[in-house]
Amino acid sequence: MPDHKPKKYLLVALVENKPGVLNRVASLFRRRNFNVDSLTVGRTHKPHLSRMTIAVDATRGDAFKIHMNLLKLINVVDVANVSHEPHVSRDLALIKVRANDAESRNGLTLICERYPARIVDIGPEVAIVEITAQEDQVESLIDELKPIGILELVRTGVVAMGRGVRILDSDYEPVSPITATSEAKSYEVYSV
Amino acid sequence: MKLSGAEIVLECLKREGVEVMFGYPGGAILPTYDAMTRYPEIHHVLVRHEQGAAHMADGYARASGKVGVAIATSGPGATNLVTGIATAMMDSSPIVCITGQVTRGAIGSDAFQETDVTGVTLPITKHNYLVMDIHELPYVIREAFYIARSGRPGPVLIDIPKDIQTDKIEFVYPEDVIRLPGYQPPQTASDKEIKAALELIHEAKRPIILAGHGVMLSGAVQQLRELAERAQIPVALTLLGKGAMPENHPLTIGMMGMHGEAASNLAIQEADLLIALGMRFDDRVTGNLKTYARGAKKIHVDIDASEINKNVRVDVGIVGDLRSVMDQLLPGVEGTSHAEWLNRIRDWHEDADERDIINRDTGDELWGAQVINDLWKFTGGNAITVTDVGQHQMLEAQYYPHQRPASMITSGGLGTMGFGFPAAMGAKFARPDEEIWAIVGDGGFQMTLCELATAKQENIKVNIAIINNNYLGMVRQWQEFFYEQRYHATPMFSPDFVKLAEAYGIPAMRVERRDQVEESVAFARSTDGPVLIEYVVEAEDIVYPMVPAGADLDKMIRRPKPGESAR
Numbered sequence A: 001m002p003d004h005k006p007k008k009y010l011l012v013a014l015v016e017n018k019p020g021v022l023n024r025v026a027s028l029f030r031r032r033n034f035n036v037d038s039l040t041v042g043r044t045h046k047p048h049l050s051r052m053t054i055a056v057d058a059t060r061g062d063a064f065k066i067h068m069n070l071l072k073l074i075n076v077v078d079v080a081n082v083s084h085e086p087h088v089s090r091d092l093a094l095i096k097v098r099a100n101d102a103e104s105r106n107g108l109t110l111i112c113e114r115y116p117a118r119i120v121d122i123g124p125e126v127a128i129v130e131i132t133a134q135e136d137q138v139e140s141l142i143d144e145l146k147p148i149g150i151l152e153l154v155r156t157g158v159v160a161m162g163r164g165v166r167i168l169d170s171d172y173e174p175v176s177p178i179t180a181t182s183e184a185k186s187y188e189v190y191s192v
Numbered sequence B: 001m002k003l004s005g006a007e008i009v010l011e012c013l014k015r016e017g018v019e020v021m022f023g024y025p026g027g028a029i030l031p032t033y034d035a036m037t038r039y040p041e042i043h044h045v046l047v048r049h050e051q052g053a054a055h056m057a058d059g060y061a062r063a064s065g066k067v068g069v070a071i072a073t074s075g076p077g078a079t080n081l082v083t084g085i086a087t088a089m090m091d092s093s094p095i096v097c098i099t100g101q102v103t104r105g106a107i108g109s110d111a112f113q114e115t116d117v118t119g120v121t122l123p124i125t126k127h128n129y130l131v132m133d134i135h136e137l138p139y140v141i142r143e144a145f146y147i148a149r150s151g152r153p154g155p156v157l158i159d160i161p162k163d164i165q166t167d168k169i170e171f172v173y174p175e176d177v178i179r180l181p182g183y184q185p186p187q188t189a190s191d192k193e194i195k196a197a198l199e200l201i202h203e204a205k206r207p208i209i210l211a212g213h214g215v216m217l218s219g220a221v222q223q224l225r226e227l228a229e230r231a232q233i234p235v236a237l238t239l240l241g242k243g244a245m246p247e248n249h250p251l252t253i254g255m256m257g258m259h260g261e262a263a264s265n266l267a268i269q270e271a272d273l274l275i276a277l278g279m280r281f282d283d284r285v286t287g288n289l290k291t292y293a294r295g296a297k298k299i300h301v302d303i304d305a306s307e308i309n310k311n312v313r314v315d316v317g318i319v320g321d322l323r324s325v326m327d328q329l330l331p332g333v334e335g336t337s338h339a340e341w342l343n344r345i346r347d348w349h350e351d352a353d354e355r356d357i358i359n360r361d362t363g364d365e366l367w368g369a370q371v372i373n374d375l376w377k378f379t380g381g382n383a384i385t386v387t388d389v390g391q392h393q394m395l396e397a398q399y400y401p402h403q404r405p406a407s408m409i410t411s412g413g414l415g416t417m418g419f420g421f422p423a424a425m426g427a428k429f430a431r432p433d434e435e436i437w438a439i440v441g442d443g444g445f446q447m448t449l450c451e452l453a454t455a456k457q458e459n460i461k462v463n464i465a466i467i468n469n470n471y472l473g474m475v476r477q478w479q480e481f482f483y484e485q486r487y488h489a490t491p492m493f494s495p496d497f498v499k500l501a502e503a504y505g506i507p508a509m510r511v512e513r514r515d516q517v518e519e520s521v522a523f524a525r526s527t528d529g530p531v532l533i534e535y536v537v538e539a540e541d542i543v544y545p546m547v548p549a550g551a552d553l554d555k556m557i558r559r560p561k562p563g564e565s566a567r
Helices: A021-033 A060-072 A102-113 A133-147 B003-014 B027-036 B048-063 B076-080 B082-090 B117-124 B133-147 B161-164 B191-202 B213-217 B220-230 B263-272 B322-332 B338-356 B368-378 B391-399 B419-429 B442-458 B472-484 B499-505 B514-526
Strands: A007-016 A036-043 A049-058 A076-081 A087-098 A117-124 A126-133 A150-155 A157-163 B001-005 B020-023 B043-046 B068-072 B095-101 B127-132 B155-162 B168-170 B207-211 B234-239 B252-254 B273-277 B299-303 B315-317 B384-387 B435-441 B462-467 B508-511 B530-534
Touching: A007 A021, A007 A060, A007 A102, A007 A157, A021 A036, A021 A049, A021 A060, A021 B117, A036 B043, A049 A060, A076 B442, A087 A102, A087 A133, A102 A117, A102 A126, A102 A133, A133 A150, A133 B127, B001 B003, B003 B027, B003 B043, B003 B133, B003 B161, B003 B168, B020 B048, B027 B095, B027 B155, B027 B161, B043 B442, B048 B068, B048 B076, B048 B082, B048 B095, B048 B161, B048 B419, B048 B442, B068 B076, B076 B082, B076 B095, B082 B095, B082 B117, B082 B220, B095 B117, B095 B133, B095 B161, B117 B155, B127 B133, B155 B161, B168 B220, B191 B273, B191 B299, B191 B315, B191 B322, B207 B530, B213 B220, B213 B322, B213 B462, B220 B322, B252 B263, B252 B391, B263 B338, B322 B368, B368 B391, B368 B462, B368 B514, B384 B391, B384 B419, B391 B435, B391 B462, B391 B472, B419 B435, B419 B442, B435 B442, B442 B462, B442 B499, B499 B508, B499 B530, B508 B514, B514 B530
Parallel strands: B020 B043, B020 B068, B068 B095, B095 B155, B127 B155, B207 B234, B207 B273, B234 B252, B273 B299, B299 B315, B384 B435, B435 B462, B462 B530, B508 B530
Antiparallel strands: A007 A049, A007 A076, A036 A049, A087 A126, A087 A150, A087 A157, A117 A126, B001 B168
């Protein structure tokens, strides 16, 4: 199996919404010398679960290793490599560009029409373009805007979801150890 | 019943069956130490350095199969545990470390003796906890023990702020571990996997079993033996796999790897099937991966999915509990013989015997190999040996054959000097009726010799054998082979170990001639409490064979035969 050609893989991890979980995942990538392209994390419709989308540049074998190592983390509930299946992926970018003359403003409008992008803020000097699209489209919009003059740029990193009825979820309902006797205690600083 | 956090800790330890814990008190863990006075059934061993506590817990765990417990205070107490935790992690040893932390309100303020110990130990624990809500505490302790001992065992650390130890709540013991949605240790193999493995086993003409630590951790010793005997497959052992198969069994061909038996390494390179059971293809076992067992199909059974295809690409990878998988596999295994293959391996062994120093008359010299082999002889081969790291460790692996599981304890993965002596003490608590020998070098022993005081205070019957060659022997060997004999920073001054032991009130003896070894064993056996014996051996010893790091497994540096010149 030709295994040495790195390629982009999208891994989706369902994790417990607990302090330190992001740190555990990040530490894993550093420790095992895996290359992260982007990592996004956010809450899901279940308050006890968060979801990460991790884009990695890896060989097929390394992507598998990353998958298995993620599953090994106690707080990681499930992992899917959505690159292997039909999926939807989106990256969001905010791009601040020069817009201080007619040429740049016209150029901007024309370029944005050809992308799922829009101008969300415009002033006499600069404009902010927002795009939500597949990563390669975001890349190509950025390339087109470069000649006009990019002043600032921020991206969320890719989020992804497998298509169809293969659902990445967990039946787990957290058991709250907080019993009826619990009093919400404020932290006190004792002498150490 | 209202209990303080400290009492909850001890109550939970008691219910986990903890009988002994190893630790060192300090400010942030004092509430728990105070509560110990109300739990006399859990014996606390006061160590002299927290690293010793972690190694003792590790030794206890490896000798007993139960979870070992170490306890320390915040800051330096916690960071001193780190080497011991990393050691347990690399060798899949189940320990739970409990550390005190500064009060919750002080966390993050660089308070006195504050260290982010969950951050520090994150990559070297199987899991760790910082308890920020006392109601979580019973759950956390229950989970910690469960995680430590289940699946692929490993260390778990629980960091408990001081104010959580003193707060009180109504105590409810969680009977079940129910909060781990992301943790389900694998159990059995699929029928398809079993079928694929059986096919390879039945096709093979030159199969070999590589047995690792997992054989013992999963309790598959009997199953391994059955497989080997029925299909007449030779068994090579990893360092931590020693004891998985009796070494006097005709199918056991010895340790593999950098200092393994030449016959094992040659057999691996010529095999047409590797059956890797509960081992992880460490670089010390494989040598050059590009040339490793090139002609062999490979079956790999491991409980850790991330080990499959990590270093060596395999044909059949099975993720599961080895014992369960073996129980699935065995009914399908047909009886066969591999007489020709086994004879070939026997020939390699005969060649090795010709080279062996143990079969030579060395006159007045005393060599490490001879000491170890004599220790084996005079202890009837029945002692539990706990080694440190270095030449003596490899000599132990070569010259002290073990017949029982968990009778040899050593730091394999991390190679932690200083491990042997404290781990031996931990092992003694686990197996009080067994004869325990700590076999250590002069270098490693000096890293944790402060625990002599612990041994004396607790009157722990451990026999310490120091193989003293006045060098950091293994490093010196590398310098001799690979650094043109520039022995820099390896010649080592040591104290007079006999006088040192006496200063601690520990009986001791120095052995300089081979005919004294028997007497020294008798002395150790007949003396109450810890005993130290220093064996002064030849300084410039070499452990043969040796596969240089990264070299092909069959490109070993061998001990010259009599009459041959050295390389």
